[in-house]
Amino acid sequence: MKCLVTGSAGFIGSHLCERLVRDGHSVVGIDAFIPYYPRAIKEANLAGLRADRTYTHHTLDLRADTLDAALDGVDVVFHLAAMAGLVKSWTDFDLYQSCNLTATQRLLEAVKKTPSVRRLIYASTSSVYGRYSTGDETMPTRPISPYGVTKLAAENLCRSYDEFSVPVVVLRYFSVYGPRQRPDMGYYRFIGALLDGQPISVFGDGQQMRGNTYIDDCIDATVLALQAPLGETYNLGGGETASVWDILHKLERIIDRRAVVRREPSRPGDQRSTVADTSKLQRHLGWQPKTSLDEGLAQQVAWQRQLVQRQAA
Numbered sequence: 036m037k038c039l040v041t042g043s044a045g046f047i048g049s050h051l052c053e054r055l056v057r058d059g060h061s062v063v064g065i066d067a068f069i070p071y072y073p074r075a076i077k078e079a080n081l082a083g084l085r086a087d088r089t090y091t092h093h094t095l096d097l098r099a100d101t102l103d104a105a106l107d108g109v110d111v112v113f114h115l116a117a118m119a120g121l122v123k124s125w126t127d128f129d130l131y132q133s134c135n136l137t138a139t140q141r142l143l144e145a146v147k148k149t150p151s152v153r154r155l156i157y158a159s160t161s162s163v164y165g166r167y168s169t170g171d172e173t174m175p176t177r178p179i180s181p182y183g184v185t186k187l188a189a190e191n192l193c194r195s196y197d198e199f200s201v202p203v204v205v206l207r208y209f210s211v212y213g214p215r216q217r218p219d220m221g222y223y224r225f226i227g228a229l230l231d232g233q234p235i236s237v238f239g240d241g242q243q244m245r246g247n248t249y250i251d252d253c254i255d256a257t258v259l260a261l262q263a264p265l266g267e268t269y270n271l272g273g274g275e276t277a278s279v280w281d282i283l284h285k286l287e288r289i290i291d292r293r294a295v296v297r298r299e300p301s302r303p304g305d306q307r308s309t310v311a312d313t314s315k316l317q318r319h320l321g322w323q324p325k326t327s328l329d330e331g332l333a334q335q336v337a338w339q340r341q342l343v344q345r346q347a348a
């Protein structure tokens with residue numbers, strides 16, 4: 036099968052491309068290397084793929100560039116390209132609006148004209164639910180950040196292309212962690228600070244509950260979405276629930292160092308709880324998370340240790 040992955044140089048996109056290549060698919064990646072975090076990190080994510088004959092990279096901006104050549108003969112589109120992360124979405128709204136919504140609209144228009152495409156899998160987020168994201172897919176969608184608003188709008192835009200028989204499946208990811216995690220994300224910051232002996236900022240009371248998803252479990256479900264009934268929406272979360280303090284204590288044990296915590300007020304848009312009920316994904320596709328939090332955190336710590344050692348060398 037020929038698969039197109041947008042956001043292929045990013046954290047999740049690069050893992051997805053590697054898995055699709057391993058499964059024997061021919062993979063086309065699109066990424067514009069948006070400098071939200073350094074291009075060097077994204078190039079490192081892509082390094083293995085660039086050496087593979089079955090992976091073709093297109094450095095294209097979905098907001099402006101012609102997409103027809105990249106879509107030629109494609110059977111399935113995984114649309115992961117976006118401006119992720121809540122915090123900057125308050126101050127850089129145009130970037131979020133354009134990368135999350137305009138980019139999706141342009142991609143959908145191009146897919147509409149490409150009859151070979153049999154499905155588009157859209158990577159959405161728990162942020163579409165808002166402050167309390169604990170439950171199944173019937174929870175009301177009340178985003179509390181511009182990020183969540185643009186991702187929900189893009190979800191709905193994807194669904195509206197049903198009018199043109201564009202076949203869509205939506206996956207709502209609940210914070211994903213593991214090797215290659217984005218440097219702005221919580222676990223990355225915690226681990227980086229602990230390894231470096233730096234203080235760790237904890238926003239709010241630290242009692243926020245999270246059911247984060249290990250990257251391999253996220254990729255398994257994303258690939259299973261190839262068999263999902265069209266038109267469906269699925270929550271994708273990790274299964275184990277922990278507060279910010281629980282995570283910090285686990286990391287202290289793994290790294291064997293006490294954290295120096297700096298308490299800061301909670302930030303606008305911060306979610307109180309994100310715990311996915313994934314029973315629909317289990318029922319329809321037989322998916323269950325396989326990685327415990329302890330295992331997953333240990334994997335991410337090992338990866339970040341290597342990064343630190345490489346930077347020091």
Ligand SMILES: NC(=O)c1ccc[n+]([C@@H]2O[C@H](COP(=O)([O-])OP(=O)(O)OC[C@H]3O[C@@H](n4cnc5c(N)ncnc54)[C@H](O)[C@@H]3O)[C@@H](O)[C@H]2O)c1
Pocket residue numbers: 041042043044045046047048065066067068069070071077095096097098114115116117118119120133134138158159160161186207208209210211212217
């Ligand atoms: N990481 C998570 O925990 C998480 C949680 C929920 C949802 N998601 C969603 O999953 C997807 C991937 O997230 P990630 O954490 O891998 O982020 P990421 O920032 O690492 O990857 C996204 C990639 O998209 C690219 N991109 C952005 N705008 C583009 C454009 N206009 N044209 C071409 N490329 C563009 C970026 O350069 C980047 O490499 C996003 O859609 C995000 O909203 C992620």
